[in-house]
Amino acid sequence: MEKYKKILRKNKLKITPKRVSIINYFLQNNKYFTPHQIWEFMKKKFKKIGLSTIYRNLEKFEKIGILTKVEGEENRFYYGICKKTNKKHHHHIICISCHKIRDFDLCNFEQLKKQIEKITEFNIKEHHIFLKGICLNCEREA
Amino acid sequence: MEKYKKILRKNKLKITPKRVSIINYFLQNNKYFTPHQIWEFMKKKFKKIGLSTIYRNLEKFEKIGILTKVEGEENRFYYGICKKTNKKHHHHIICISCHKIRDFDLCNFEQLKKQIEKITEFNIKEHHIFLKGICLNCEREA
DNA sequence: ATTCTAAATGAAAATCATTTTCATTTAAAA
DNA sequence: TTTTAAATGAAAATGATTTTCATTTAGAAT
Ligand SMILES: [Zn+2]
Ligand SMILES: [Zn+2]
Ligand SMILES: [Zn+2]
Ligand SMILES: [Zn+2]
Numbered sequence: 001m002e003k004y005k006k007i008l009r010k011n012k013l014k015i016t017p018k019r020v021s022i023i024n025y026f027l028q029n030n031k032y033f034t035p036h037q038i039w040e041f042m043k044k045k046f047k048k049i050g051l052s053t054i055y056r057n058l059e060k061f062e063k064i065g066i067l068t069k070v071e072g073e074e075n076r077f078y079y080g081i082c083k084k085t086n087k088k089h090h091h092h093i094i095c096i097s098c099h100k101i102r103d104f105d106l107c108n109f110e111q112l113k114k115q116i117e118k119i120t121e122f123n124i125k126e127h128h129i130f131l132k133g134i135c136l137n138c139e140r141e142a
Numbered sequence: 143m144e145k146y147k148k149i150l151r152k153n154k155l156k157i158t159p160k161r162v163s164i165i166n167y168f169l170q171n172n173k174y175f176t177p178h179q180i181w182e183f184m185k186k187k188f189k190k191i192g193l194s195t196i197y198r199n200l201e202k203f204e205k206i207g208i209l210t211k212v213e214g215e216e217n218r219f220y221y222g223i224c225k226k227t228n229k230k231h232h233h234h235i236i237c238i239s240c241h242k243i244r245d246f247d248l249c250n251f252e253q254l255k256k257q258i259e260k261i262t263e264f265n266i267k268e269h270h271i272f273l274k275g276i277c278l279n280c281e282r283e284a
Numbered sequence: 285a286t287t288c289t290a291a292a293t294g295a296a297a298a299t300c301a302t303t304t305t306c307a308t309t310t311a312a313a314a
Numbered sequence: 315t316t317t318t319a320a321a322t323g324a325a326a327a328t329g330a331t332t333t334t335c336a337t338t339t340a341g342a343a344t
Binding site: 014015016034035036051052055056076077 | 310
């Protein structure tokens, strides 16, 4: 948590009990949630907590690299913890079964990129890779 | 267009003047548009045309593989023509500058997939690759 | 060509995730 | 302790998308 407090300070965000609680919840779960799900959790811990506070904080956390926003089913968005806080290039993979999320920085996209640039005649500037699968835990249970 | 009419028939969708017009517009532009942008175009051609008709048709066209839905800025969605109507695995690339969209089926993902599966211990079921770049035309103009 | 039927459509209202407003509270700097 | 900008709650606003329902229409049946 100290690591995350540092990131907040570095980005001039105040360290509030609610922010700490949100981050802890993500850290303890390694799963992705909707803002509404986070709100449901937070309502148990704080007697006053607005949904807009959740939205505002999730958005800021994504901006500073603590969270990642993934698009789920039905045009809804989810947030999950991103451990790659060093801003290094990386991608995410989620478990379809338990909603676990994790990031990985292995990305040998260069070769594929060159091939695609050749056939499409595009100069590729950004690549977004998003993976879905079954995590080891869920695989074992099945 | 005959090709697209066939696809409509195969999927038991009626061939209406509005549907033909929407598809033609995509075919002639090779760009991605919001439902609202399509509506603006259609209002010039039909004195009665509801936005919900646009939404309904774009959604259906995506389902049968004529269009692809891409997420743009600010949680808004765009649709672009997809020439790979054979349902073969493929991806899309868009031009940041002129909003051109094109699909390509070259996808050497297998090797990268194995590497990622090893380090993440996930069994990868789906991969989504989405590319942004500058098309040849725009590159030349720059 | 005419009739029939399910699908398509327009207009308006509903939905619902997300954002904004504004008055109040609070973290943390002075 | 005082000060100040940031954070927050509550409520309203926004805005994209969906739904409802009465009417129209494409295409099949006759
Ligand atoms: Zn799992
Ligand atoms: Zn990469
Ligand atoms: Zn271009
Ligand atoms: Zn692929």
